[in-house]
Amino acid sequence: MDKKKRVTSYDVAKAAGVSQSAVSRVFLKGRSVSKKTREKVLTTANELGYKPNAIARMLITKRSGMVAVILSSRANINYPEVLSLLNKRLAECNERVLLFNLDDSEGLDEILEQIWTFQVDGVIALAAHFDNESIEKFKDHNIPVVLYNRVVLGQTASSVCVNHEQGIFQLVTLLDKQAHKDYLVLAGPTESDVANERLECAIKALSAKGHKDVPILYGDYSYDSGKQAFHQWMKDNKAPTAVVCSNDPMAIGVIDEARRNWGLRVPEDLSVVGFDGVSAVAWHSYQLTTVKQPLELMTKAAVDILLEQIETPDNPAQLRVWSGSLIEGNTVGPANPKT
Amino acid sequence: MDKKKRVTSYDVAKAAGVSQSAVSRVFLKGRSVSKKTREKVLTTANELGYKPNAIARMLITKRSGMVAVILSSRANINYPEVLSLLNKRLAECNERVLLFNLDDSEGLDEILEQIWTFQVDGVIALAAHFDNESIEKFKDHNIPVVLYNRVVLGQTASSVCVNHEQGIFQLVTLLDKQAHKDYLVLAGPTESDVANERLECAIKALSAKGHKDVPILYGDYSYDSGKQAFHQWMKDNKAPTAVVCSNDPMAIGVIDEARRNWGLRVPEDLSVVGFDGVSAVAWHSYQLTTVKQPLELMTKAAVDILLEQIETPDNPAQLRVWSGSLIEGNTVGPANPKT
DNA sequence: TTGTAAGCGTTATCAG
């Protein structure tokens, strides 16, 4: 009694006195089965504990019901909601998430091969290290891809994005209105496309307001890197009056460093803005002014677009861009240079 | 040129002038193939862009190479590292993560059926709503389960846990040494087993130090719920001198609320401890005293145990428990009751 | 509406 063989549609068929295909039809939507046999099959299936084997189904239908989600550890740790929301939306559409972690570009080819062998229906890519060549490979394999917050130059794949340019422009405008002149930009890791885009947007926005040659510091998106970058700068330079950070944790790091080690009050002496709208920005000790990504809308759209591409692969790629919403915290004040 | 049919082992066999089974053997480890045919097959496979079809392999080998990870949104958002670490470890062992989200118990049965149809090799469960009955179902289906931070009474499934009792005892001891007498316990959501266990441990530890009938507040593990719970308490009651919180974000909420709205200094007037050791506890504005879970060790063990159960299903279930490490921040000070 | 039979693309078995 311990060698429990899996019960198949044949077993059910035999027990119910019908053909195997009848059993199969009962478990498929929109197939013509008489009420009588349906009930007969359903009850015996229940007795035997039969559940259709998804693997066998995948093999014949050539649809796996799985979507590969490629992300980096950093992406998941900074935006855990994204994965949860994607998963939930996909589950509603009867697709499961098969997870792939891509932290350094070395493993990329290996991951692509894996994805290919698993016959996934589509791919959603959030990873930083993801070049255009790889995107082309998916095209070659006829497997639809949706990029999340990743701009493509050639526009061969669909993507959903937050409008970095508009969001950062809003933040810079806010600072500019307060008559700030001494700016600092704290950028993210140079390997990240998103980080580079945010940096460019910051430079462009500042430039549009007449602030050229703003010094640029680099961090890795972490709190500590924000602290450290600001510390390094302050050791050798005069304090800025405004810091434009490429994400929220770094901005919070800058705030803590400024307050703790350099006697700067925020926002009286120093204004700081972030980006993303993570939950901690609302914490009372910070109340960071930032721009929030509409994650629910973006994830929903990513799934919708992907499913559309799965159903009708010949539809052209599309790009959808959302404006972020400004969160006015308490970290922006009038310029007040320390002399 | 656009109807790209997938290339199969037959195509490669024909092109290379060998049998289909020869091709198959080349792509399997430890199969005897002559050097000559191996090379021949490998090069033509490369030319044609052949990759074995994992689905077909699953069907015949009855191993899917996939592990179901069941988690709640809250779990992923509070402990995003756990999923990343699990995924990385599993990938090293050639297992992929198939994700299942379980937020309310209503969908449980549905998810279990899905998991069953996907023929996953094993399950790692981090979800809060996961009763013993469900665990039994996996046993019935012969599919190994490892529970993550979830105690089982019957001990029919393996599990890895942080030692809540020991960790909380350390924290309470720290407070007791500072002569605190007026305690408050801030517990997590009552639906969560982990939350309930932490609450029990707190009561037990306080009781062991002679502090009986400590008032208990409830939150949902979020920053806001910590703020709010403390606010409610303070409206009608005298300030405690020490708050034992069931996780870090709630503790940080308590700190902010105490400082902002009740003029309490931390740690001079109020001591606060948390649990988990999330990254924000190190932020300078808080520097929370807490206990950190050894996530790397725990996730590694979860995977190791699961794989062992997959290889040798008759091995008995095992429980592994780790002590958390005390992080002494700056939120515990001598008792100093405000009169 | 039902049953028969032909796949889907592998791996496993067993002669040669």
Place this chain on the structure above:
DNA sequence: CTGATAACGCTTACAA
């Protein structure tokens, strides 16, 4: 070492 051939458990024409 190699090549037939039989599974694996399902879906899907096709014929009845």
